[in-house]
Amino acid sequence: MRTVRDVHARTIDAPAGKVGALLDRLAGDDDPLFPVPVWPAMRFDRPLGTGATGGHGFVRYRVTAYEPGRRVRFGFPDGGHHAFEVTPLDAKSCRVTHVLEHGHRGARRLAWPLAVRWLHTTVVEEVLDNVERAATGTVSAPVRRSPYVQLLNRLLWDRPxxxxxxxxxxxxxxxxxxxxxxxxxxxxxxxxxxxxxxxxxxxxxxxxxxxxxxxxxxxxxxxxxxxxxxxxxxxxxxxxxxxxxxxxxxxxxxxxxxxxxxxxxxxxxxxxxxxxxxxxxxxxxxxxxxxxxxxxxxxAPSAGEREWAARAPRAGYGHRTRP
CATH class of the missing domain: 3.30.2030 (TBP-like)
Structure with missing residues (x-):
């Protein structure tokens, strides 16, 4: 078995309390962070909290730890986890980190480098884009979807x-x-x-x-x-x-x-x-x-754009960069 550890982090020019409040709305009807509608929404069988079961798309997991405003951890059915954490840096900034640790066996050892890794990286970076947009109104360096990721997105799109x-x-x-x-x-x-x-x-x-x-x-x-x-x-x-x-x-x-x-x-x-x-x-x-x-x-506007527009309608959507 091969264990994969993948880490993504972003410094946000906003207080940890403000960003943590956004994290607490993850998977809700007004989720300001998960990159919907381009990617399947994160959904659970109950409000965000320990024991909630669900996932996004074909990826299944349950909430195994939740500290409101600071950290949420999700466990996979076959072991491993992924987690978001908000860490204060000073009174006006914080760091948002996503960590994935998962053991891959059999065909999954091929699926990760061939497809899942590219999808995972793009989705997590788009989540971080939404954190930055929702908290500050702008994104300094938005992620761009590669032609390969766009192809995978097309192939995996829901069928009527x-x-x-x-x-x-x-x-x-x-x-x-x-x-x-x-x-x-x-x-x-x-x-x-x-x-x-x-x-x-x-x-x-x-x-x-x-x-x-x-x-x-x-x-x-x-x-x-x-x-x-x-x-x-x-x-x-x-x-x-x-x-x-x-x-x-x-x-x-x-x-x-x-x-x-x-x-x-x-x-x-x-x-x-x-x-x-x-x-x-x-x-x-x-x-x-x-x-x-x-x-x-x-x-469609991203989740972060929708959140910023709802909170500051006179500011509009601000700078937008389409991948």
Whole structure:
């Protein structure tokens, strides 16, 4: 077994108390540090604290030690750990350190140098960028994603799942008196992603007329489509926030976006045409939604930018450097 020890540290020109308060919000609904939506969010089965179980993406761990405002340590199921720690340097500055120690066996000994190391380094450095941005409003030397990391990010991006036509897709549900085909594909909507359905209009290649729009405070539905002699189709882009539970708290994180399609054919020729199209339609619908989802995530403000803008709206986002 080979043991890997990896350390990343950043000096932050802000008091340790201020930075520690940001660390305490890690994995929460308003997490100002983890690099969402470009990378999967850190989530646990309960608020941050000893015993909380979860992880980010395919990486699983549980909180084994937590000192509010100072340190949090996560243990992996097969041994090893990673941890964040805030150390005061003086009254106006501190040091944030992330340490990973993990033993690698078998295939993991190859996975670490080939892929995991590069992903891990980028994610941790982006966390430190967010610490610096959220605490000071700027980042002196932001990390840049290498072409290889961008490729890995693309390959690991979430794939849409098939769902029934959502109840909230009212425009799609009432588009036609009779529907000959319907399907829907859905992806989670992490914090930072656009909630305005119009921002997702580019999910469809080509210019399709807008057929309707229903907006709410936290999302809504946009209906696009076209009528032809052989068939009519409508594509619904539905953006939903997390559902409210019986206690008024939200269920889930971030929300979801759903691309739905409904089709009405007019005659035998239209039915024959769509019998051929429907074989490739699911592949194209999934690809279009996934591509647009990733494009909007990469263009979204970082967690640190969102935090700084929320605390100091008149200051704007400040200097931004895109990798």
């Amino acid at each position: 799942t098939a769902v029934g036509l959502p109840a909230g897709a009212r425009l799609a549900r009432t588009a036609f008196a009779r529907t000959d085909f319907e399907d829907a594909w859905q992806l989670p909507l992490p914090p930072g992603m656009p909630r305005d359905p119009a921002a997702w209009k580019g999910v469809l290649r080509g210019a399709f007329p807008e057929q309707g729009r229903a907006t709410t405070a936290d999302g809504g539905e946009l209906l696009l489509g076209k009528d032809a002699r052989h068939l009519d189709f409508r594509a619904s882009i539905l953006v939903e926030s997390p559902a409210a539970g019986v206690d008024g708290r939200t269920v889930g994180h971030g929300g979801r976006v759903t691309l739905s399609t409904v089709v009405r054919t007019h005659h035998a020729g239209g039915r024959l045409y769509f019998a051929l199209v429907r074989r490739v339609h699911p592949v194209l619908a999934r690809a279009m939604l996934r591509r647009t989802h990733r494009r909007l995530a990469l263009a």
